[in-house]
Amino acid sequence: MRTRRLTRDAMLTAAALILYAVEAQLPPLTPVPGIKAGLANIITVYAAFALGGADAAGILAARVLLATMIAGSPAALMYSAAGGAMCLLAMLGLRRILSRDQIWVASVLGAAAHNLGQVAVAVAVTGTPGLIAYLPLLIAAGMAAGLFTGLCAQLVARRLGKRG
């Protein structure tokens, strides 16, 4: 049983890394820092709802660490980790009031939480609270991206069914 779970989570981590790498190849959408589609979160959202907190956290941690080692700087790790952690916490909390068919809702709010985490870290690191001015734009864009990734995760959950 443990092997099966480990293998499944490892495959999902690989899928998340691929999504991340593919997205990194796309040209930036806007000059505003932090606006991205966040495709790798499709895996995080799916895992949070279909597999549970422990698996989702493990997949997220592995993905963030590996992605930073492969194609990022230690500084970027902070932002990824903060954003990802906030997103996961939000989604795990929302699991209590959302059904399996409302994964898209969790994704939208998770994306907003993600941006909140990133801005918080940026403010702490640069020491300028003025960065909060970017929050409305980031959250709006994040919600839109979260809707897209949420719908994708919803489809994945539907296809994979209960067995994950």
Next chain:
Amino acid sequence: MKQKYSNRFWAVLLAAAFALCALSAWLVMRPAAGRRALARISVDGEVVREIDLSAVDEAYRFELCTPYGANTIAVRPGGICVEDADCPDRVCVRTGWLEGGLTPIVCLPHRLVIALAEGGDGLDATAG
């Protein structure tokens, strides 16, 4: 599984939240030339340079070296921007000109923030 709130509830709530964010983003980002003309350049949270944009007659540029890298900053009457930088993502360069808006220009790898503040109306100080 149980559904505590309906899909429609969430759709309305999220749409409202989105509209609120989009509106405040627009309010915050539009250029409000004239009111905010004092550019504050800070690295690691410490102000290293202040420029009164309303007192600028001719455009000029200068290089700012931080412990993390260098940014070339361009200044023109009423505006400031990062023209060039050696950071890996160059988001600061792509942000473009800052002319009165609330959102600052940020270079995260260099811990650099250029923000506009009230004041800078050509006066150095007032005594009352």
